[in-house]
Amino acid sequence: MSLLDAAFYFGWAVLLMVASAGLWRLSQGPTTLDRLIGFDTVTIAVTALIALFSIHAGTAEYMELMLVTAGLGFFTTVAYFFYLSQPKKRGGEDFDQEDPT
Amino acid sequence: MSLLVDIMAGFFLIGGGFFLVVAGVGVVKFPDAYCRAHVLGKAMTLGIIFLTIAMGLLLDDVPWAKVAAYVGFQLATIPVASHLLCLAAYRRKIRRWTVRGWVTD
Numbered sequence: 001m002s003l004l005d006a007a008f009y010f011g012w013a014v015l016l017m018v019a020s021a022g023l024w025r026l027s028q029g030p031t032t033l034d035r036l037i038g039f040d041t042v043t044i045a046v047t048a049l050i051a052l053f054s055i056h057a058g059t060a061e062y063m064e065l066m067l068v069t070a071g072l073g074f075f076t077t078v079a080y081f082f083y084l085s086q087p088k089k090r091g092g093e094d095f096d097q098e099d100p101t
Numbered sequence: 102m103s104l105l106v107d108i109m110a111g112f113f114l115i116g117g118g119f120f121l122v123v124a125g126v127g128v129v130k131f132p133d134a135y136c137r138a139h140v141l142g143k144a145m146t147l148g149i150i151f152l153t154i155a156m157g158l159l160l161d162d163v164p165w166a167k168v169a170a171y172v173g174f175q176l177a178t179i180p181v182a183s184h185l186l187c188l189a190a191y192r193r194k195i196r197r198w199t200v201r202g203w204v205t206d
Contacts, residue, residue: 021129052156077185
C-alpha cells in the first residue's frame with residue numbers, strides 16, 4: 001500500500017467522521033438553525049464522498065452528480081432561510097426555543 | 102512527472118482531510134449557531150476545494166475547466182449559505198457566545 005492509498009483511506013475515514021458529526025448536530029442542535037447547519041454539513045460531506053468515489057472508480061463521470069448534490073444542499077438552505085424569515089402565522093411554533101440556562 | 106503528480110495529490114488529499122476534520126470538530130464542539138456557521142463557511146469550503154483538486158490530479162480524463170467551475174461554485178455557494186444562516190440567527194435574536202459570556206442583542 002503506497003502512501004497515496006493511505007491518504008485515500010484517511011480521506012474516507014475523515015468524511016465518515018464529518019458526516020457523523022453533521023448527523024449528531026442534526027439530532028442534538030438546540031435551535032432549528034443548528035439542525036440546518038448539521039444538514040449542510042452532511043450535504044457537503046456527501047459531495048466530498050462522491051469525489052472520493054469518483055477517484056476510486058477511476059472515471060470523471062460523477063462531476064455532474066457532485067454539482068447537483070451541492071446545488072441541492074445550497075438551495076435547500078436558501079429555501080429554508082426564506083421560510084424562517086417569514087413572519088409567523090397562526091401562532092404555530094416553527095422554531096426550537098433555546099434552553100434558558 | 103507522475104511521481105510529482107502523486108505527491109501533489111497526496112498533499113491535497115491530506116490537507117483536505119485535515120480541514121474537514123477541523124470543520125467536523127467545530128460543528129460538534131462550538132458553543133452557538135454563529136460559530137458553527139462560521140466553521141461551515143471557512144474550513145469546510147477549503148477542505149472540499151482541496152479534495153476536488155486532488156480528484157482532478159488523480160483522474161486522467163477530467164477536464165480542468167470543470168474542476169475550476171466546481172471550485173467556483175463551491176466558493177460562491179457555501180459562504181452564502183453560512184451568511185444566510187447567520188442572518189436568520191441574528192433576526193431571530195439568538196444569543197451569542199463571547200469570551201465574557203453569553204450576549205443577547
